[in-house]
Amino acid sequence: MPQPPDDPTTKGERTRQALLEAAYQQFVQRGFHAASMRAIAEGAGITPGGIYNHFAGKDELFAAVVVAYHPLTRIFPQLIGAQGNSPEERLRNAAQGIADELEADDGLLNLFFAEMIECQGKHLATLSAALMPKALAFVTELHASVGTWPGITPVGLLQTFVGTVLATVFTRRFLASAGAPLPALAGIDEFMDIYLHGILRGE
Amino acid sequence: MPQPPDDPTTKGERTRQALLEAAYQQFVQRGFHAASMRAIAEGAGITPGGIYNHFAGKDELFAAVVVAYHPLTRIFPQLIGAQGNSPEERLRNAAQGIADELEADDGLLNLFFAEMIECQGKHLATLSAALMPKALAFVTELHASVGTWPGITPVGLLQTFVGTVLATVFTRRFLASAGAPLPALAGIDEFMDIYLHGILRGE
DNA sequence: CCTACCGATCGGTAGG
DNA sequence: CCTACCGATCGGTAGG
Numbered sequence A, B: 001m002p003q004p005p006d007d008p009t010t011k012g013e014r015t016r017q018a019l020l021e022a023a024y025q026q027f028v029q030r031g032f033h034a035a036s037m038r039a040i041a042e043g044a045g046i047t048p049g050g051i052y053n054h055f056a057g058k059d060e061l062f063a064a065v066v067v068a069y070h071p072l073t074r075i076f077p078q079l080i081g082a083q084g085n086s087p088e089e090r091l092r093n094a095a096q097g098i099a100d101e102l103e104a105d106d107g108l109l110n111l112f113f114a115e116m117i118e119c120q121g122k123h124l125a126t127l128s129a130a131l132m133p134k135a136l137a138f139v140t141e142l143h144a145s146v147g148t149w150p151g152i153t154p155v156g157l158l159q160t161f162v163g164t165v166l167a168t169v170f171t172r173r174f175l176a177s178a179g180a181p182l183p184a185l186a187g188i189d190e191f192m193d194i195y196l197h198g199i200l201r202g203e
Numbered sequence C, D: 001c002c003t004a005c006c007g008a009t010c011g012g013t014a015g016g
Helices: A011-030 A037-044 A048-053 A058-069 A071-081 A087-104 A106-118 A124-145 A154-177 A188-197 B011-030 B037-044 B048-053 B058-069 B071-081 B087-104 B106-118 B124-145 B154-177 B188-197
Strands: none
Touching (some): A011 A058, A071 A124, A071 A154, A087 A106, A087 A124, A087 A154, A087 A188, A154 B188, B011 B037, B011 B048, B037 B048, B058 B071, B058 B106, B071 B154, B087 B106
């Protein structure tokens, strides 16, 4: 009997998934322009011409990879789904979950950066439009329950929280690749200590 | 009379500087692989073959651009040179100076990202080795004069400070390009409020 | 520093 | 989905 077009058991859909995965690996390892359709096809186990049965071109393939793998699509669900007995605990748990996910696969951050540089961030507006409503509702409620400094809006709370988590992952990676000893580096716990209570000890 | 080889008044050195500037523009607008030697030559006012009188190849040209323009070479002097009557004031002034410089030219952050993705961060170790000793001396003294949370090392202080400034610039740019209203976003003052005193109001 | 050119590789297509 | 191929563009070089 016929299968729905996105049934993962059909051969076409399995090839499409293999192409997405192979394209993701090539794009995040080499960047958009240095990734070749030939290498992507080889990674998916087909010949270059076969790609065009699934994607109209390199741009469309990259756009599909962005939708499937972009860090923003991972960050927001973690944030909204975080549990905890207090706002502080929920933020800590969300930060931990996001940082774990981003550090488990270097490619996720690379995809963020590759999209901003090589595609001038042209996919970000679409992605944000899809993710922002729920995130904004969540953070507005959070903003009311934690007391923040004056001048911090709900959007500002979302921005500073996500920014702090990204700063954790990004600085750890670049300092490590610059040769810094990992145990001396701050991790998500230290960044969250600072985010929630400031770096200045004392009262 | 003969001029020293880096005298900016010689024709060769002026061409070299024009090439560096044109290459910087192309690399940060298009990324390393999509920037063509032809476009760089055109930007500098010469023909493609002429580039090789100044740089051995595209890789060497990019390396020279990294040395001349990489954000790390801007951040560390600003940090070390910052003035203020207290550690808090010095950190705020340094953050303001760095953020102003990075926001004045989007290319600086792009260069950081392009180098990490398309060149796998291979220039970072050299750059850090040159900049780290002075930065580390500065931050060690600072670390002793501000009271930080336990678990924050001098390197961790440097990491979290630079990370917070980068988070400011990065999140502002990506939220703006995603369509967020700029006045609602947190700026360097708000990020520094949080960094120094935490996001949780109350005592 | 320019002119003219090289081999290599690219994204994409025709036809089956 | 493969084979075979196209035009375009690339980084780099020879010779002057």
